[in-house]
Amino acid sequence: MSSNLPAEEFPWIYRGIAEVFPDNPEIADPYQNLRQRLRQANRPLRVKLGIDPTGAEIHLGHSIPVRKLRAFQDAGHTAVLIIGDFTARVGDPTGKSEVRRQLTEAEVKTNAQTYLEQVRPILDFDTPGRLEIRYNSEWLSQLALSDILELLSTMTVGQMLAKEGFAERYGQGNPIYLHEFLYPLMQGYDSVAVRADVELGGTDQKFNIAVGRDLQRHFGLEPQFGMLMPLLLGTDGVQKMSKSLGNYVGLQEDPLSMYSKLEKVPDHLIAGYVQLLTKLAADSLPENPRQRQQWLALEITRQFHGETAAKQAQEAAMSLVKGNGAPASGVPEFSLAQVEFPAKLFYVLGASGLCASSSEARRQIQGGAVKLEGEKVDDANCQFESPDALLGKVLQVGKKKFVRLVA
Numbered sequence: 001m002s003s004n005l006p007a008e009e010f011p012w013i014y015r016g017i018a019e020v021f022p023d024n025p026e027i028a029d030p031y032q033n034l035r036q037r038l039r040q041a042n043r044p045l046r047v048k049l050g051i052d053p054t055g056a057e058i059h060l061g062h063s064i065p066v067r068k069l070r071a072f073q074d075a076g077h078t079a080v081l082i083i084g085d086f087t088a089r090v091g092d093p094t095g096k097s098e099v100r101r102q103l104t105e106a107e108v109k110t111n112a113q114t115y116l117e118q119v120r121p122i123l124d125f126d127t128p129g130r131l132e133i134r135y136n137s138e139w140l141s142q143l144a145l146s147d148i149l150e151l152l153s154t155m156t157v158g159q160m161l162a163k164e165g166f167a168e169r170y171g172q173g174n175p176i177y178l179h180e181f182l183y184p185l186m187q188g189y190d191s192v193a194v195r196a197d198v199e200l201g202g203t204d205q206k207f208n209i210a211v212g213r214d215l216q217r218h219f220g221l222e223p224q225f226g227m228l229m230p231l232l233l234g235t236d237g238v239q240k241m242s243k244s245l246g247n248y249v250g251l252q253e254d255p256l257s258m259y260s261k262l263e264k265v266p267d268h269l270i271a272g273y274v275q276l277l278t279k280l281a282a283d284s285l286p287e288n289p290r291q292r293q294q295w296l297a298l299e300i301t302r303q304f305h306g307e308t309a310a311k312q313a314q315e316a317a318m319s320l321v322k323g324n325g326a327p328a329s330g331v332p333e334f335s336l337a338q339v340e341f342p343a344k345l346f347y348v349l350g351a352s353g354l355c356a357s358s359s360e361a362r363r364q365i366q367g368g369a370v371k372l373e374g375e376k377v378d379d380a381n382c383q384f385e386s387p388d389a390l391l392g393k394v395l396q397v398g399k400k401k402f403v404r405l406v407a
Helices: 032-040 060-074 105-119 145-152 157-161 164-172 178-194 203-218 255-262 267-277 289-305 307-322 345-352 358-366
Strands: 019-021 046-051 078-083 131-135 198-202 225-229 333-335 370-372 394-397 401-406
Touching: 019 203, 032 225, 046 060, 046 178, 060 078, 060 198, 060 225, 060 267, 078 105, 078 178, 131 178, 145 178, 157 164, 157 178, 178 203, 198 203, 203 225, 255 289, 255 307, 267 289, 289 307, 345 358, 345 370, 345 394, 345 401, 358 370
Parallel strands: 046 078, 046 198, 078 131, 198 225, 333 401
Antiparallel strands: 019 225, 370 394, 394 401
């Protein structure tokens, strides 16, 4: 890397960053230390991002640090993507009010297989030297008891209890298990194993990243920089994006589902979504709020599914909203072979996943939120003797959820 690049060469550092540490409180520019490291580097920096495959699906919130990893790749540095196949078996206790269920090795392996495909549209997998994919079982499974004791000796119980989640649980009398104390140390040791110069993560990962710095110092390495990114608010505009809250957009969602969720994002979130999920400037958006929503939905859907599929999804969504049905392409399908007939419509709604339960389905029908092929259904006891009357039709709940009913 050139040693005399001006600061203007690094505009990508600033976008979507909540905090960089360590910083110098005597300097107004918190990025100066990192920029100095970039200027003085005589080699590509090693930029670490760890992802624990604790589930099968990644959502847009998870993609934010992956995008920053791509920015480092584009600037000539080496992305080190760590699949936490070992740490996932413990689970990150950050933000958890109780102990996480320990996953089996088979569960972790199954989840890990999907992760790389989900981030493939974001990262550069093709340029030599730009990406290392590592699994932390490579080194963590080889640690002897003496090595683990050495790791444990670098931190006190008081330091561990200073971690926000642990402090809350301890104060509330909720149990904290000893293996949970190992998680920050194991994640920190990942930074030692791959000799990271920079580690990326959400703002909730500051403690874990700082542990990595401490362990690198303990093992005689230059400590990494931490770069923290904001946690993405979900499509409800209130809480952090989370699958358990239902306010998420998954990277593997079909184009129509992805577009339809994003075009309903509250207006106050759009500037943040543009900043964190695209490369475009917020001031380039249309002034009309509805057009901004559509623009955002089209742009993000295009990133994961391509221009043609994104435009088809937009057309299908517009058709659904107008009550004209939907084009044959782009609508997720549900097989009626999973339903035993005769069947009431509320049961089909529950079985298809459009509603969480039959009781919720009844409420949605009674509230006027259910449409069949664009026509509102208001009879909660509507029954079909056979699937014939449903085949090929679009079943819809609200403006975001829909399936095409197939054999």
